[in-house]
Amino acid sequence: MEIPPPKRPSLRTVLDVVTTLVLLVAAGAVLLRFGGPSAASGAGAPPSLLVPKERVSIEGAPFKGSAEAKYALIEFSDFECPYCSRFANDVGPQIEAKYVKSGKLALVFIHLPLPIHKNAFAAAEAAECGNRQGAFWPIHDRLFRLPSLEPQSVRAAAAASEIEMTKFDACVIGEAKGKVQADADLAKALSLTGTPAFFFGTLEPGLKVRVTAGLSGARPFGDFEEMLKPVLR
Secondary structure, three states: OOOOOOOOOOHHHHHHHHHHHHHHHHHHHHHHHHOHHHHHHOOOOOOOOOOOOOOEEOOOOOEEOOOOOOEEEEEEEOOOOHHHHHHHHHHHHHHHHHHHOOOOEEEEEEEOOOOOOOOHHHHHHHHHHHHOOOOHHHHHHHHOOOOOOOHHHHHHHHHOOOOOHHHHHHHOOOOOHHHHHHHHHHHHHOOOOOOOEEEEEEEEOOOEEEEEEEEEOOOOHHHHHHHHHHHHO
8 A cells, every 4th residue: 555645734834833933932031031920029030220320319218227327228118019028027127137237227218109009008108107206117017017908907007006096097198198109209210110129329418329239029138138248348
């Protein structure tokens, strides 16, 4: 019996194969650049940010450490961001213990409530209202330990921070909105679109920071040490 010769693939089949290969290559390039699924955790995110040429003002921003510190680490953060929570509860305290308490570094907080987080802006307002009574950091710590930022939970966190609640309640209906929005506008001007994001630099007179380096995403303490060690040893 004579075996018929194999059929030659049609032009359409060849084109389909080529298209599939092109799409696979493109997908691979995207994964290499952005880190695939792990990018959201910061593991595949770009390790550095575009350093602004202009000094960054931190006037009016809450900070830990001495106003006379030579250096500052500016954190742009969102109370509803799980990676910001990781920094607040794990990495931040390590930085504070090693660099802030020694007086070498000021740790500065600037709000960047993301639109995808429905309770982030209101939580930022609550923290700012606490700041007006000298209780930003106690409220900050409590908010980052909450499983959710429903209004009643946020108010309970404020009450536990031993502030005058009548003043707090009057403030959260809009008094701090302008400050939070100004912070978000600053972040936008610096081309920041995600949280957490960090700028490090020299703290100059007038509460301005000459930025020399930056990091984005959920980073381990070691990444911050690499950024801070050369000038803080």
